[in-house]
Amino acid sequence: MxxxxxxVRVVAVREGEEITYDRPDGSGNLA
Structure with missing residues (x-):
């Protein structure tokens, strides 16, 4: 590190709903 x-602003669409969240260094897991 x-x-x-x-x-990085990532826009994930789950259950037909747009969820926007910021991930620092890819800590967020995208299914």
Missing amino acids: GQVPQM
Whole structure:
């Protein structure tokens, strides 16, 4: 962890609902 990854806004569509969340370094898991 040397570099500081920029916040990446990921838009996931679950159950027909759009969920927007920011993941720091890919910690969020996309099914």
